[in-house]
Amino acid sequence: MLHYSLRRLALLLPLLLVVSFAIFTVIRLAPGDAAFAYLRLSNIPPTPEALTEARRVLGLDQPLLVQYWSWLSQAIQGDFGTSFATRRPVLQDILHFMPATLQLAGVALIFTLVVSVPLGIWSARYKDRWPDQAVRGLAFLGVSTPNFWLGFLLILTFGVWLKWLPPFGTGTFAHMIMPVAAISFMSLSINARLLRSSLLENTHARHVAWARMRGLSDRQVERRHILRNAIMPIVTATGMHLGELIGGTLVVESIFAWPGVGRYAVSAIGNKDFPVIQCFTLMMVVVFVLCNLIVDILSAALNPQLRLGEGGEA
Amino acid sequence: MTDKTLSSPIRDHGHHGSTWRRLPLVLALTVVVVLLSAALFAPWIAPQDPNLVSLADRLKGPSAAHWLGTDHLGRDILSRLIYGTRMSLGSVILCIALILAIAIPLGGAAGFIGGRLDQGLMRLCDGMMTFPTVVLALFLIGALGTGLVNVIIAIAISHFPFYARMVRSVVMNLRSKDYVLAARVCGAGRTRLFIDHFLPSIAAQMVVLASLDVGHMMLHVSGLSFLGLGVETPTAEWGVMISDARQFVFSQPMLIVLPGLCLLFSVMAANILGDALRDRLDPNNQTGHHH
Numbered sequence: 001m002l003h004y005s006l007r008r009l010a011l012l013l014p015l016l017l018v019v020s021f022a023i024f025t026v027i028r029l030a031p032g033d034a035a036f037a038y039l040r041l042s043n044i045p046p047t048p049e050a051l052t053e054a055r056r057v058l059g060l061d062q063p064l065l066v067q068y069w070s071w072l073s074q075a076i077q078g079d080f081g082t083s084f085a086t087r088r089p090v091l092q093d094i095l096h097f098m099p100a101t102l103q104l105a106g107v108a109l110i111f112t113l114v115v116s117v118p119l120g121i122w123s124a125r126y127k128d129r130w131p132d133q134a135v136r137g138l139a140f141l142g143v144s145t146p147n148f149w150l151g152f153l154l155i156l157t158f159g160v161w162l163k164w165l166p167p168f169g170t171g172t173f174a175h176m177i178m179p180v181a182a183i184s185f186m187s188l189s190i191n192a193r194l195l196r197s198s199l200l201e202n203t204h205a206r207h208v209a210w211a212r213m214r215g216l217s218d219r220q221v222e223r224r225h226i227l228r229n230a231i232m233p234i235v236t237a238t239g240m241h242l243g244e245l246i247g248g249t250l251v252v253e254s255i256f257a258w259p260g261v262g263r264y265a266v267s268a269i270g271n272k273d274f275p276v277i278q279c280f281t282l283m284m285v286v287v288f289v290l291c292n293l294i295v296d297i298l299s300a301a302l303n304p305q306l307r308l309g310e311g312g313e314a
Numbered sequence: 315m316t317d318k319t320l321s322s323p324i325r326d327h328g329h330h331g332s333t334w335r336r337l338p339l340v341l342a343l344t345v346v347v348v349l350l351s352a353a354l355f356a357p358w359i360a361p362q363d364p365n366l367v368s369l370a371d372r373l374k375g376p377s378a379a380h381w382l383g384t385d386h387l388g389r390d391i392l393s394r395l396i397y398g399t400r401m402s403l404g405s406v407i408l409c410i411a412l413i414l415a416i417a418i419p420l421g422g423a424a425g426f427i428g429g430r431l432d433q434g435l436m437r438l439c440d441g442m443m444t445f446p447t448v449v450l451a452l453f454l455i456g457a458l459g460t461g462l463v464n465v466i467i468a469i470a471i472s473h474f475p476f477y478a479r480m481v482r483s484v485v486m487n488l489r490s491k492d493y494v495l496a497a498r499v500c501g502a503g504r505t506r507l508f509i510d511h512f513l514p515s516i517a518a519q520m521v522v523l524a525s526l527d528v529g530h531m532m533l534h535v536s537g538l539s540f541l542g543l544g545v546e547t548p549t550a551e552w553g554v555m556i557s558d559a560r561q562f563v564f565s566q567p568m569l570i571v572l573p574g575l576c577l578l579f580s581v582m583a584a585n586i587l588g589d590a591l592r593d594r595l596d597p598n599n600q601t602g603h604h605h
Contacts, residue, residue, distance in 0.1 A: 015444065018441065019441065019445075030457035030458060030459075031458065140582070143585060144578055144582040145578055146533050146578065147537070148537060149570070149573075149578070152563060152567075152570045152571075152574070155563065156571075243445075243446025243447060243448065243449070244446070244447075247446055247448025248448075251448075251537050251540070251541060254541070255560075265452065266452075266541050266543065268456070269452060269455055269543060270543065272459065281445075281449060281452070281453040284446065284449040285445055285449065288445070288449070289444055
């Protein structure tokens with residue numbers, strides 16, 4: 001297990017190198033010179049001399065590989081350049097905003113799992129009866145609702161009308177409830193659907209029929225033979241939802257005045273603040289890839305087949 | 315779904331009969347027809363110019379002149395909602411067209427030719443899938459610049475790997491089939507083979523995949539416009555309308571509720587149609603989502 005985890009972790013390094021090179025190249029090839037953006041954000045008129053000077057300062061006059069190499073050697077030391085707009089080190093800014101985003105996304109992930117698993121089980125247990133219909137209706141609503149709009153509806157209902165929750169801001173647990181609900185509605189709906197269908201698939205599996213033949217009670221069959229097998233798809237799906245959750249967090253943050261990295265990144269994108277865009281994307285990919293690694297390790301731990309296969313290979 | 319119902323009546327025990335089950339589909343089709351006609355005939359249906367500013371009429375409630383009231387610049391909300399359908403539907407259609415234009419040639423070539431090209435393309439897809447789609451789209455917009463066209467390009471690029479992979483796997487599956495071999499023996503060239511024998515299967519898979527994605531893409535486009543990265547602000551688009559109305563969330567909640575409802579209903583209709591199409595067309599999904 002440890003061996004497997006370490007090997008997967010080691011494989012991430014070349015992947016991140018390739019991704020960072022791709023990000024770097026796309027940014028450099030992007031229409032609209034970085035030197036222009038640099039001058040615009042520094043309020044310097046883009047005369048030919050100023051452009052040449054900016055290109056020299058930014059190292060844009062050098063070959064792509066040379067540029068990448070100097071970026072990489074600085075990035076390894078934690079220097080991702082300075083923002084064109086704020087003139088502050090990019091990494092410092094992003095690390096300042098990132099924890100709030102990760103906190104929100106993390107709580108949204110936990111909420112997704114805590115709510116979707118019982119819903120999925122309930123729905124499968126009462127297949128085609130009213131609890132199932134209700135859960136399916138809710139899930140259908142969930143995959144169709146714009147998360148940013150849901151944020152406003154929640155503010156209007158619970159913040160303004162009922163006055164149960166603070167409409168925006170940060171600080172207490174109560175501040176998190178509405179953003180988390182807005183972010184996770186979509187992923188918990190997808191999860192509940194998925195769990196339902198994988199539970200129902202397992203109901204017809206041969207090992208379940210065998211368990212019933214041996215005279216196990218319905219509850220025992222459900223817990224020991226159906227649920228345990230249905231957990232795998234949920235773990236896999238959670239890996240896929242992470243991207244959705246992170247993306248949702250970036251959008252929903254701004255509605256609730258949550259001090260996360262979303263607003264910072266959006267303004268950088270609008271400004272063509274390339275160092276920020278580059279570092280932000282890379283950080284997001286790192287977070288996503290690490291989460292997926294955890295998911296993979298978890299599923300290896302849960303799936304004896306995979307575990308044995310890995311052990312045999314190693 | 316109908317023929318399945320006929321062949322296995324037992325499965326339908328306890329249901330309210332087929333009319334009730336088909337009701338969502340009928341509603342969804344109605345919504346789609348309404349949206350399409352609103353988009354096509356917006357200039358004739360809309361009671362007013364969606365961009366006509368009239369500060370004297372700002373933030374008015376519903377009246378005979380403005381059925382749904384006016385926004386903070388006195389623009390007619392109903393007209394803006396009607397014109398908004400053009401943005402949402404148009405951008406999603408363009409997105410899908412672009413995705414297919416990239417995915418079918420690339421995935422087809424990978425499946426047909428195989429070897430280095432195939433490996434290269436699959437590595438590219440793997441690489442792109444390490445990004446969360448929203449982050450990839452945000453990054454591409456950062457590189458390309460803001461605006462609706464770039465949003466469409468960004469969404470298309472961030473979604474195409476899934477489609478290219480599907481095309482590739484369909485082609486690979488079919489390549490070894492007897493009837494394809496027979497066509498080859500008869501002297502059919504690659505182009506002929508592709509159009510006659512591969513394209514129909516690919517098309518079915520693409521329709522399923524795309525129709526399940528349409529709603530999601532709509533949400534993407536308006537989400538990005540809401541953030542101020544997509545459609546520019548004077549243009550009538552649902553995400554932009556919600557974003558414009560933010561400062562009046564407490565005094566004029568309807569300005570936010572209405573465009574959101576339009577978006578919600580469109581996405582719902584798209585999802586219902588997507589599920590129905592999948593049930594009909596996807597050979598791998600015989601059971602649909604009711605087991």
